[in-house]
Amino acid sequence: MNMSFIGIGKLGLCSAACFAAKGHRTIGVDSSVEHIEALRSGRCPIDEPGLATLLDGCRTRMEFTTDYGYAVQNSDITLITVPTPSDSSGRFSNAYVETVLDRMAPALKAKKTFHVVALVSTVMPTTCECVFKPMLEKLTGKICGRDFGFVYNPEFVALGSVIHDFLHPDVLLIGASDERSAQTCRELYASVVESHPHYAVMNLTNAEITKLSLNCYVTMKISFANELAAICERIPEADVDVVTSALGADTRIGRRYLKGGLGFGGPCFPRDNLAFQRCAEDAGADAHLSPRVVRVNDEVVNRLFAMVGEHARSGSTVALLGLSYKPGTHIIEESQSVMLASQLLEAGYVVRMHDPKALKAVSEALRGRGVCCDDPYEAVADACVVVMLTDWPEYSRLDMERLEDRAGETPLLIDCWRAFRGVPLKKFTYRAFGISTRFSGGIEHGCRPDILYQDRRGRTPVLERASVQHPALT
DSSP: OEEEEEOOSTTHHHHHHHHHHTTOEEEEEOSOHHHHHHHHTTOOOSOOTTHHHHHHTTGGGEEEESOHHHHHHTOSEEEEOOOOOBOTTSOBOOHHHHHHHHHHHHHHHHOOSOEEEEEOSOOOTTHIIIIIHHHHHHHHOOOBTTTEEEEEOOOOOOTTSHHHHHHSOSEEEEEESSHHHHHHHHHHHHTTOSSOOEEEEEOHHHHHHHHHHHHHHHHHHHHHHHHHHHHHTTSTTOBHHHHHHHHHTSTTTOSTTOOOSSOOOTTTHHHHHHHHHHHHHHTTOOOOHHHHHHHHHHHHHHHHHHHHHHHOOTTSEEEEEOOSSSTTOOOOTTOHHHHHHHHHHHTTOEEEEEOSSOHHHHHHHTTTOSEEOSSHHHHTTTOSEEEEOSOOGGGGGOOHHHHHHHSOSSOEEEETTOTTTTOOOSSOEEEETTBOTTOTTOGGGTOOOOEEEOOTTOOSOEEEOTTTOOOOOO
């Protein structure tokens, strides 16, 4: 099929490349001339695992332009993937989407064949039906469902694994104005995905609600696991990993995202919770759970700050390892690691930091405060407290003896994801999220029984001995 993509950033470019790799002809549109020129010259302007290689293999089926009309005229379906940032109230802004619709309307009006307009960006419920459809009908003089179709098909992908998630979805959500458009989208995605997803086809409004509520449900699981971890730390012999492994085995709950650690961050989860609350407010209903989910999430940083304060006074050096909101990306939006860094700096601590990808963004966000280090061993130099934050796989391979040698006197190691549980330590005092400080097995010396481990999302648990190897957290 001939396809066009408007907004070829982190999500749009990955989607376009995946379709092109499966044989579809794609046209990428973006308002940034620099972005388009980079792609035309063969460069990949987006830092996403696997994207550069994917682009290299399918460039003959891709072209890039700033001409909206050309893209619409030369494609059968247009996917819109532009930002919908939160406004001051927490609702999603329609400004970028409305600009796109305005620019593509003349070509849509002149087109003689049926064209599908598919919105991927997250919007507030009823927006497609009450705002975007009437807008296009007014601008084109055409009738939606007869002369053109409108689809809302948001994707459930995560930065750092966009390509994998796109190709292996659990569910494909399709909200459509008409049956023809719905079937077009269903067949299109079926030609690309490598899994056997559930196709959830519904009207536009139900799809908007589904997208928002699904993300909020996931954050509820994350906050539940984090609240459970905080409780386990206070109960003798308690271990959150043992508890959540059992909970996740129940099919009513499931393993994914049920691992106590840092709270959720990034560009989607925090704002989707606020938007969900505004959605309930607009409908005249009460959202009781969502505010509590956000409150639990906010408390994680304060809990970490208190742990540091119990061991080190203001003026001491604290090392933070892992600053992006999740491994595999440089994005620090709503990163709890960066929030902790800011809080520590405000309290007068000397903060030394390392991250495999996010140092530049952190330095800009903190306005040069703190010490950004290219090497993790350099970051822990003379530190009274070392906090293992983002669960980058690189950190599970660190030389602990070398790390201990660089740290200060009687240092504390706070392990948010329990990556070092069971590792023999000579110098560090070990404290892990979700594990009682009164564990008779002596956590710091690796005397742990075999337990069922899972990664951060709860994927494919395996039985392993904690004192020998550690789960690859992703």
